[in-house]
Amino acid sequence: MKRRGLKALIRLHRFEMDEKRRLIAAVETERASVLKRQEELEVELVEEKKFAGDLGNMQGFFGPYAQNLVRRREVIGEELKKAQDNLDQVREEAQEVFQEAKKYELTDEYLQRLEQSELNRREQIEADELGINIHRRNQLDDK
Numbered sequence: 001m002k003r004r005g006l007k008a009l010i011r012l013h014r015f016e017m018d019e020k021r022r023l024i025a026a027v028e029t030e031r032a033s034v035l036k037r038q039e040e041l042e043v044e045l046v047e048e049k050k051f052a053g054d055l056g057n058m059q060g061f062f063g064p065y066a067q068n069l070v071r072r073r074e075v076i077g078e079e080l081k082k083a084q085d086n087l088d089q090v091r092e093e094a095q096e097v098f099q100e101a102k103k104y105e106l107t108d109e110y111l112q113r114l115e116q117s118e119l120n121r122r123e124q125i126e127a128d129e130l131g132i133n134i135h136r137r138n139q140l141d142d143k
């Protein structure tokens with residue numbers, strides 16, 4: 001009965017671990033998306049600088065564009081920090097769930113060894129009784 005309850009807890013925690021793994025994957029994908037946007041922004045900046053440098057009369061428009069770019073960079077930086085914080089939190093939660101599951105698994109293994117030990121002890125008692133009875137019969141037969 002005790003082990004059945006532990007088995008249910010182990011299954012529950014394994015399910016929770018799977019959920020956390022899926023969540024980690026989703027957050028890592030989100031983080032990768034933000035990093036890609038950051039890289040694209042840097043590529044765009046290089047291209048626009050080159051374009052503005054090639055066309056001297058366009059340099060007057062580059063200032064407002066650069067200000068907008070700085071704001072976009074800040075927003076992406078904040079999103080990246082938020083995604084990293086979220087990833088760290090989910091990983092920590094996954095570690096906690098794993099540790100809980102491990103406790104239950106170790107307890108289940110201990111109870112299983114205990115049950116096997118008790119079974120072995122009972123079998124040995126039965127074998128000893130059988131041996132004693134055979135020995136008594138042999139002694140009675142010898143008399």
